[in-house]
Amino acid sequence: MSHGLLAGLMVCGLVLLVASGARLHxxxxxxxxxxxxxxxxxxxxxxxxxxxHWAALALVLWAGCRLQFARQLLELRRFAPRLDKAALVLLAALALAALHAAVETRLPSILRVLQALVIASTVILAAGALAVRRRMNWTALLVCAGAVLLLPGISAAHISGWSERPLAPGQVNPAQAAVIAELALLALAAAARLRADRAMEMRAHALMNAPGIDALTGAASRTGFERRGEEWLRDGRQFSLMLIDLNGFAAVSERHGRAASNTVLAAIAQRLREQVRADDLVARLEGDAPGEDGEGSDHSSFAILLVGNPPRQKLAEMAIRIETAGARPVAHEGRLLAGGELSIGIACHPADGDTLAGLLESAGRALQHCKRQRMGPAYAFAGEISGEAARA
Known part of the structure; x- marks a missing residue:
């Protein structure tokens, strides 16, 4: 039965390898x-x-391959770099154990070393799965479940006793059963990861092809922003415009790379959407399309169209909430990046402009005035800036 189960799992692994094309399978x-x-x-x-002793060598190679597979499946290098370094140390130890098993004929010593390394690697994988649970829920839970099954089976079994006599036909060994159970759960985890990746690709493709949507952040693009603003102007609606800039955003890309800056942009866009109503619109005014490398751009301007004519006190309170939300750190590849230090310029229709271009110009002046101030709030109203300050 165990041989049949393992052969079936090999077929599952082959199917996943062919379906995904990913070498980790x-x-x-x-x-x-x-x-x-x-x-x-x-x-x-x-x-x-x-x-x-070649049987022990095969077990060592099993331990190394399942550890390498699981660390790549969970993307520990990206999301939990410290745990990934610990896993790499264990892989190096398993490589030495493999060399030892190739030349050593005394099975008990090999199997005892193997038992300790498997227990340590299982603990590392369980911790890694917990660390990435929010990003890949089902995959992480299945890896954790496999670790929960394997750990007691490997810990309780007298593995070195395998060298004293061969296993009798039909004999149930807890370690063997635990290994097969974990491999089955790892196959399910890989399938869950493949399904999640396909769903993410479909959503990204839909965003790329959706008119008026910025593919990187999911916010409205400049085209979508202009379309909504012109529509409200034609309908004679009263509305307000918040123009938002991330101060010092270019330093994020310089220090941490394009992927980190994209993560910050996507996080800020999501936080802006959380602060507005369903009828309002959050837009990314720059970087409507990905750059030549497909990774987006370094622009950092956002805008919010707020339907209605709320009093300035309400707009000021919203600007403070937006500033607070933007300042929270952003998680990227297992570390926290500084959040966005936001500056906000606010213009109201029709008081500060009767065209979308005029409102953008008024909000832009207020934004620049806000950024020039060393003290004071992170927002400014176009209607409160004197003509001299606006010209400056």
Whole structure:
């Protein structure tokens, strides 16, 4: 039964490898193959057989392949770099253990070292799964479940006892059962990850093709912003415009790279949407399309169209909430980046302009006035700036 289950899991790994084209599934396929070879040898070879130590080598290779597969599946290098470094140390230790098993014929010592390394790697993977649970829920939960099953099975089993006599046909070994159960759950975790990735690709494709939507942040693009603003102007609606700039945003890209700056932009856009009503519009005015490398752009201007004519006190309170939300740190690849230090210029229709271009100009003057102030709030109203200040 165990041989049939492992062979079936190898087929699952092959299907995942072909369906995704991702090399990480090759590690899963190898893990299943080495586990099958190890259990077959341990059941059929006598303890004193000169080939018996190759069964231990196969187990060491199983441990290394499943650890490499799981760390790539969970993207520990990106989301939990410290745990990933610990996993790399264990991989190096397993490589040394493999060399030891290739030349050492005494099975008990090899299997005891293997047992300790498998327990340590399982703890690392469980911690990594908990660290990335919010990003890949089902995948992380299934990896955790596999660790919960494997850890007691490996810890409780007298693995070195396998070298004393071969396993009897039909004999249930807790470690062997735990290994197979974890491999089955890892296959489900890989399938869940593949499904989530496909769904994300479909959403990104839909955003790329949706008119008036910025693909990077999911906010309205400049085209969508202008369309909504002109529509409200034609309908004679009263509305307000908030023009928002991320101060010092270029330094994020310079220090941490384009991927980090994109993460900050997407986070700020989401926080802006959380502060407005369903009828309001959040737009990214720059970087309507991805750059040549497909990763977006370094522009950082946002705008909010607020339907109605709320009193200035309400607009000021909203600006303060937006500033507070934008200042929260942004998580990226297991570390926290400084949030956006926002400056906000506010213009109202029709008091500060009767065209969208006029409102943008008024809000832009208020924004620049706000950025020039060393003290005071992070927002400014176009109607409260004197003509001399506006000209300056």
């Amino acid at each position: 090759g590690w899963y396929l190898l893990a299943c193959g080495f586990a099958l070879a190890a259990f077959t040898a341990l059941e059929r070879l006598a303890p004193g057989d000169p080939l018996a």
